[in-house]
Amino acid sequence: MSIKNKIRTFFTMDDEYEYVEEQQQEDESTSSSDQKQSRQNVVNLKSMQHTPSKVVLSEPRSYGEAQEIADNIVNRRAVVINLQRVDRVQAKRIVDFLSGTVYAINGDIQKLGADTFLCTPDNVNVSGSITDTLIEDDEFEKGW
Known part of the structure; x- marks a missing residue:
């Protein structure tokens, strides 16, 4: 082997050695970051069990109270609404408003009874x- 080849071999080995060393350092840093991420993803099941779901009962007297009901729905609470104390026109407006709110958050609205x-x-x-069999004769039902 000539001196030129020895020098070339010496420098190429040096480059490979540095490259391997850098790669090991990168591997160590990624494994430590993976360990940190896995620690951050740990969830205590006891803390999850102590967050009870809430159901809000609402009996609005005017359309103006629809915003409060919508705020409860947006804050991830189920709301049962009794519309017996509101006239039919305002009740329809409330249901329309809440239907839009529920749609915006991918929720659901269901009719439980006449009002x-x-x-x-x-x-x-x-x-x-x-079932709606008993509700069909109600005047309120015919308006929906």
């Missing part, structure tokens, strides 16, 4: 159904 509705955010699942 009663259930608005739920996306974190609440409702199962079952209520």
